Amino acid sequence: MNGKTVSCGIVLLDPNGRVLLAHATGTGHWDIPKGQGEPGESEAQSALREMAEETGIAIDASRLVDLGRFVYRRDKDLHLFAARAEAGELDLSQCHCVSLFPRRHDGVMIPEMDAWVWVAPADVDQYASRSLARLFGTTLSLAELHGQL
Template sequence: MKTISYGVLIVNEQGQLLMAHATGQKHWDIPKGGAEAGESAREAAVREVREETGIELAADSMEELGRMPYRPAKDLHLFRVFVHTRDCDIAACKCTSFFPHHASGVMTPEVDQFKWVDTADVPALAAKSMTAVLRTLPGFGTTRDT
């Protein structure tokens, strides 16, 4: 049976996507993760954003994009929200979700960096599976206009 990750595309007024760097990984990602017992898709997405970025989203501000294929054993259920950078200071973002580091066992934040990314630059930063999902959505191009 497939698992589901719930995530939010946070888009600023320049059309840039908020991406988070997964600690110890090569790729950047969107805030996402699994639901806890009893959570709706929307509640899980809001909690994951809060845990991974510190950003508090109003559940009713998010547009539901739906469930889509992601990896062989996992689907994504995505939402999108538009924000103004004046209201969403990524310099203040902080991950409060931790995991034990594979080598040291030290509790380590899941996410260690944040940045606004032009949609044309997403394929260079995100994993192929995430890029493939994002390319199915309107407004996500694969090349930069010059």
């Protein structure tokens, strides 16, 4: 074991090849729905649970394409899956986040994610963290993925 944590997530693309990003509450960061697995979960189960918790979108495991593990940061790798959003999943006003965390200044429990947006590959850098933007800019082309799904 290399001491890195592994975060599992889903790159959800709409029919136009835009990627779903979620806004991390109280930060300037937008990210794909992802998180660490719980004991006994497979990577796919973790990714599906995180998607459901952070967006309210429940995806059937049969729709996932396993993209594998990617170097993300010094302390973290990503195990990513891809899926194409279906018609009922495109309206992001229906999204909601059920995973909560304590707000720094007062401990009040608040949603982990508080906004969602479809972002064209060319615009990802304006939203995503440097680590995520670098991943999509170098190792994992959203345009190529769009063509494969």
